[in-house]
Amino acid sequence: MAIDKDPVGDFSDKFGDELQSLPENVARILATLDDPNSSAHDVEEALATDPSMSAKVLALVNSAYFGFSSEVGTLARAVPLLGFKTVRQIALATSLLNLAPSIETENGFSVVENNYHAATSGVLAKLVARHAPRGGDPGEAFTGGLLHDIGKNVLATHLPEGFDKVERRILDDGVDWAVAEQKELHDTHANVGAQLLRRWLFPKNIVEATDFHHRLKDATAPVASAVHLADAICNSKGVTCGLHAGKGKLAYDNAALTTLGLGKEQLDLVLSEVDGELERAAPFLHLLRD
Numbered sequence: 323m324a325i326d327k328d329p330v331g332d333f334s335d336k337f338g339d340e341l342q343s344l345p346e347n348v349a350r351i352l353a354t355l356d357d358p359n360s361s362a363h364d365v366e367e368a369l370a371t372d373p374s375m376s377a378k379v380l381a382l383v384n385s386a387y388f389g390f391s392s393e394v395g396t397l398a399r400a401v402p403l404l405g406f407k408t409v410r411q412i413a414l415a416t417s418l419l420n421l422a423p424s425i426e427t428e429n430g431f432s433v434v435e436n437n438y439h440a441a442t443s444g445v446l447a448k449l450v451a452r453h454a455p456r457g458g459d460p461g462e463a464f465t466g467g468l469l470h471d472i473g474k475n476v477l478a479t480h481l482p483e484g485f486d487k488v489e490r491r492i493l494d495d496g497v498d499w500a501v502a503e504q505k506e507l508h509d510t511h512a513n514v515g516a517q518l519l520r521r522w523l524f525p526k527n528i529v530e531a532t533d534f535h536h537r538l539k540d541a542t543a544p545v546a547s548a549v550h551l552a553d554a555i556c557n558s559k560g561v562t563c564g565l566h567a568g569k570g571k572l573a574y575d576n577a578a579l580t581t582l583g584l585g586k587e588q589l590d591l592v593l594s595e596v597d598g599e600l601e602r603a604a605p606f607l608h609l610l611r612d
């Protein structure tokens with residue numbers, strides 16, 4: 323097989339126009355949610371510019387997950403009920419992950435599956451952070467999980483031939499993503515995702531969680547470890563990007579447990595709560611598939 327010797331290099335040059343900056347409506351919604359002076363009405367107005375996101379906020383608030391007794395028909399009621407944090411999570415999940423077209427490759431990778439894996443990783447990274455003595459901010463862990471593999475969507479969409487070679491090397495040689503990507507692209511989905519998030523002005527810890535989720539020794543904040551462990555739990559349950567969809571052994575870097583201060587007993591507790599947590603989060607997770 324011919325090896326592509328050209329490194330991806332600064333992949334941001336190759337990002338399509340739609341990735342050069344955050345879509346305007348998403349940037350406006352996130353900025354409104356992050357502004358401490360914003361009112362629920364301001365958020366409602368920003369959301370109203372994006373009908374599909376508005377519909378998802380309403381669908382979620384009316385799901386059994388939140389258990390509100392009467393139907394919530396308007397954003398004006400939904401935003402205060404959900405809270406800015408949850409609205410932010412929905413905004414991120416439904417907008418950024420859906421920027422890539424829903425492609426499926428011959429070898430099994432699927433943007434929809436990858437996004438489901440990402441959202442599940444977010445839910446579980448938050449669970450890990452909540453239990454770990456040095457787990458950091460659970461909200462940050464959620465966002466880190468949500469975005470950690472966004473580079474795969476970018477590569478599959480914008481560098482399909484190179485991505486195909488990576489997939490085939492993984493399947494043929496049984497090597498992991500980072501090894502296959504370095505061989506075929508001289509770059510990784512982790513770095514490409516981090517470049518994108520840096521360009522979109524995401525906070526340092528979120529960029530780092532994406533950059534180092536397979537390379538913990540370079541991380542300075544616990545969020546990379548929470549995401550790493552959540553990613554491993556997802557893969558062991560068969561919630562993957564579509565390649566190697568079968569269930570497998572839970573395989574992780576022990577450095578994650580050390581960083582998080584997570585002992586064996588606490589890890590067992592986290593693992594015992596995974597299924598219940600995913601059941602509770604199901605309405606949110608399905609937003610990405612519907």
Ligand SMILES: [Fe+2]
Pocket residue numbers: 470471511512535536
């Ligand atoms: Fe990854």
Ligand SMILES: [Fe+2]
Pocket residue numbers: 439443470471553
């Ligand atoms: Fe992952």
